[in-house]
Amino acid sequence: xxxxxxxxxxxxxVLELKDRVxxxxxxxxxxxxxxxxxxxxxxxxxxxxxxxxxxxRNFKGMMNHLLGERIAKQYGLxxxxxxxxxxxxxxxxxxxxxxxxxxxxxxxxSDLFPFLSIFANFSFLKNFFNTTSSYQSxxxxxxxxxxxxxxxxxxxxxxxxxxxEKEKDEIKLAPIYDFDFSFNVTWSPYYTYHxxxxxxxxxxxxxxxxxxxxxxxxxxxxxxxxxxxxxEFKVSLLKxxxxxxxxxxxxxxxxxxxxFSEHLFEHYxxxxxxxxxxxxxxxxx
Numbered sequence: 001x002x003x004x005x006x007x008x009x010x011x012x013x014v015l016e017l018k019d020r021v022x023x024x025x026x027x028x029x030x031x032x033x034x035x036x037x038x039x040x041x042x043x044x045x046x047x048x049x050x051x052x053x054x055x056x057r058n059f060k061g062m063m064n065h066l067l068g069e070r071i072a073k074q075y076g077l078x079x080x081x082x083x084x085x086x087x088x089x090x091x092x093x094x095x096x097x098x099x100x101x102x103x104x105x106x107x108x109x110s111d112l113f114p115f116l117s118i119f120a121n122f123s124f125l126k127n128f129f130n131t132t133s134s135y136q137s138x139x140x141x142x143x144x145x146x147x148x149x150x151x152x153x154x155x156x157x158x159x160x161x162x163x164x165e166k167e168k169d170e171i172k173l174a175p176i177y178d179f180d181f182s183f184n185v186t187w188s189p190y191y192t193y194h195x196x197x198x199x200x201x202x203x204x205x206x207x208x209x210x211x212x213x214x215x216x217x218x219x220x221x222x223x224x225x226x227x228x229x230x231x232e233f234k235v236s237l238l239k240x241x242x243x244x245x246x247x248x249x250x251x252x253x254x255x256x257x258x259x260f261s262e263h264l265f266e267h268y269x270x271x272x273x274x275x276x277x278x279x280x281x282x283x284x285x
Contacts, residue, residue: 015085015094017045017054032099037160045087045094054085056092060264061180065093066252067268068152068179071243075144080177084256098175105174108162108196112171118198118222119229128171136232141173143236148176150193150202151240151275153185157195183271191278192219200226204278227284240279245272 021027021044028038031051038044043054057065065082072079085094099105106112112128113121122139129135149157156178163174185191191202201219226233245268249260260268 013084014091015047015052015083017047017052017085017087017094019046020044020087021046021051030101031097032101032103032105043087044097051097052083052085052094053097054087054092054094056087056090057180060183062091062093063252063264063268064152064179064182066255067245067248068182070248070251071151072148072176074243074248075148075239077141077144077148078173078175080175095177104166106164106166106171107159108164109159112164113159113197116198118200118226121197125171128169130169134170138170138172139230140232140236143230143233144239145173145176146193146233147236147239149195150191150237150278151243152179152182153191153271153275154179155181155184159196162196183268185271185274187274190220198222202278202282204281234284237279237282238284240275243272245269 021031023035023038023042025035027044028035031038031044041053045052045054055061055065069079069082080095080098082093082095085092112125114124115121125138126135129138148154161178162176164171165174188204190204193200193202199219200222202223203220249265249268252258253260
């Protein structure tokens with residue numbers, strides 16, 4: 001099913017976007033985004049004195065975002081809210097601009113993660129916190145974010161998809177966004193987590209039967225060390241087992257007044273089971 005074939009119920013309010021915000025240095029400053037970002041992502045709109053970013057997506061991309069938003073909320077993670085929207089007859093999603101003009105933001109690039117090692121990067125992050133307790137609280141939330149990434153099998157973990165908010169000489173997660181490349185992993189001997197701040201491998205039950213290379217052993221050792229050094233990472237991973245994808249699908253269906261097709265429903269059920277089998281196989285309890 002293609003997005004253009006999907007018809008929203010008359011009971012669903014679809015944002016009709018018309019007034020596109022043109023690029024200018026002044027508009028970029030007003031939206032609190034850098035000029036390069038506004039040039040590259042130039043689909044900003046204003047409606048009723050609110051600013052939105054519009055995404056025209058295929059049907060699966062739209063569902064990935066709506067499911068991802070609700071799963072993030074279950075983790076207690078800050079997340080962008082997506083609403084059905086249209087522009088020039090094209091359906092998609094609109095997200096409300098969450099950046100506040102009085103606050104500073106920083107991408108998850110080399111300013112925060114200058115090393116290849118995930119452990120070196122975690123140590124470096126201590127420089128952004130005034131107390132040990134605030135740093136530890138941040139790590140707990142960050143491990144929840146990693147667990148969320150693993151559950152979604154989110155593959156687009158680039159620095160421009162990870163934003164942090166500066167707050168009193170410290171940092172915290174800004175609302176997360178962009179779930180396009182998710183819910184699309186096949187069963188394999190291991191699951192590779194690759195991001196701007198590090199890489200590791202989570203072995204599946206069939207890992208020992210596979211042909212392993214030296215770098216794979218290194219990445220597996222990274223994962224095992226993470227569990228040893230940070231018990232809170234284990235707690236975050238176990239949250240995957242508490243996700244009820246059936247309930248979340250029901251919430252999205254109710255939000256859109258739409259019934260998932262059997263094929264689409266089974267796709268998300270299969271993705272859910274792959275991740276849960278992965279976590280159960282780790283025997284973290």
